[in-house]
Amino acid sequence: MSTLLVAGGHVIDPKNGIDGVADVFVRDGKIAAVGKNLKEKADKKIDAKGLTVTPGLIDLHVHFREPGREDKETFETGSRSALAGGITAAVAMPNTSPIADNQTVVEFILKRSRDLGLINIYPTGAITKGQEGAMLSEINELKNSGAVAVTDDGHDVQKEGVLKRAMEYAKTCGILLMSHCETKDLTEDGVMHEGWISTQLGLPGSPALSEDMAVYKNILLAEKTGARLHLMHNSTAGAIRAIREAKKRGAKNVTAEVSVQHFALTDKECMGYNTNAKMYPPLRSQEHIDAIIAGIKDGTVDAFTTDHAPHIEPEKLKAFQDAAFGTVGLETSFAVMYTYLVKPKHISLKQGIEKMTSAPARIIGINKGHLSKGADADIAIFDTAKDWVVDEKKFFSKGKNSAFIGKKLRGKAVYTIVGGEVKYDRGTIIA
Ligand SMILES: [Zn+2]
Ligand SMILES: [Zn+2]
Structure with missing residues (x-):
């Protein structure tokens, strides 16, 4: 049994009408709970304070x-x-x-x-x-x-x-x-x-x-x-x-x-x-x-x-x-x-x-895109205060043909979680 706690982020889950600071607790790849100050002990913890947590x-x-x-x-x-x-x-x-x-x-x-x-x-x-x-x-x-x-x-x-x-x-x-x-x-x-x-x-x-x-x-x-x-x-x-x-x-x-x-x-x-x-x-x-x-x-x-x-x-x-x-x-x-x-x-x-x-x-018609209890724990965590300039040389994609090269954008993924596993962690893919 593996557990993960995403703590203190601003959780936005449109399907469930959630838009506020909360913790997200994940057990065995599924969403186990979303709520304020969850007391569950987790194997891994992500401090999401100041970040936006979404499906x-x-x-x-x-x-x-x-x-x-x-x-x-x-x-x-x-x-x-x-x-x-x-x-x-x-x-x-x-x-x-x-x-x-x-x-x-x-x-x-x-x-x-x-x-x-x-x-x-x-x-x-x-x-x-x-x-x-x-x-x-x-x-x-x-x-x-x-x-x-x-x-x-x-x-x-x-x-x-x-x-x-x-x-x-x-x-x-x-x-x-x-x-x-x-x-x-x-x-x-x-x-x-x-x-x-x-x-x-x-x-x-x-x-x-x-x-x-x-x-x-x-x-x-x-x-x-x-x-x-x-x-x-x-x-x-x-x-x-x-x-x-x-x-x-x-x-x-x-x-x-x-x-x-x-x-x-x-x-x-x-x-x-x-x-x-x-x-x-x-x-x-x-x-x-x-x-x-x-x-x-x-x-x-x-x-x-x-x-x-x-x-x-x-x-x-x-x-x-x-x-x-x-x-x-x-x-x-x-x-x-x-x-x-x-x-x-x-x-x-x-x-x-x-x-x-x-x-x-x-x-x-897939049962995803929300953080309901029991749903697959597919989660994205964004820094919506982060300004950055698009540099195609930094892309993970083989394609460097972006219409946004050189443009200044705001907002960037910080962590990406698939089925309860952290697959992207602050610039690094975890395969
Ligand atoms: Zn197309
Ligand atoms: Zn087309």
Whole structure:
């Protein structure tokens, strides 16, 4: 029997309405008690005075690149990176090589994650075979082998008929469908947000309308089929409006995430042809950020994610048009949320934590993201007074392609605990 006491921290557990100084007592990997001045004797004690104690963060959108592109990231390096960011559970995207469109790849991911024993990794399966947008995968088989959702992320299922059948199939299996929303015919060869800056830079733009239309299409099909739909990385005012309207109509089967970079940074980051600011969806203009923040405040946005997308250096050292899309994010997501939403008082820290813990857990249907008695003791401990400058050389991730390099952020993970075991301790991974 092993025990751990996290003493005197400011505990924020949104699901249980806890927001105040308390101790957290852990026994055999489970939460045994949360309360003031607990008298239990523990094998190990963490003094959390002045720190913020939360359920471990859950990230619904991570590209681990394994299998196939272990030069970019592996489950091991990605998990270490997650731990350094206070993330204890992550949903793995299926656009790997081979693509996770069958039972074997899903089972491989689950086994790798179990063998590593670092964080909890939840696989997804592809909606269509080879993510080609044509033939549906065996969604039932994917669900039975342990996928928590199906998604063609990296691509949008363009054909309405295919998407409708996918939703019907997913509904029958009781599995979540996650959509990357992009109307390819409108995006064409766009490499950044279409607007004033893309014109100045002379780069082909990707219009907000491309995302707006795909979001509307997905919502209408979800309302028609009754499938559970999760809209990924929403970045436009139009997407937010569509989701808000759907929720108002009573579409309880629709949820939405925003990747933290999309409420923090504008397309101005692309100036100077900065390829680390190249991603899909693209960083957009301030009016879109304002709309996203309004959507966060009124509950239109359910969850925050990273869309962690590591690349090797040569893929970002190219000309802007040819460089790879994506930014890493596991080690900065909490700080970005704190710096751009909590510090300017758009939302409370409790609201921010809810969108990174209990809300994502609810979306994929796992019993995590809270500190209830008997729950898995996945805990993050943050210093919310810590200012730091993002230095990619210090990342645990293999990917150094962060859109936040050189930015001053506030808030940093100090300890990360998974299943009652301290896996990250003040800058060091304990494997
Ligand atoms: Zn995507
Ligand atoms: Zn993605």
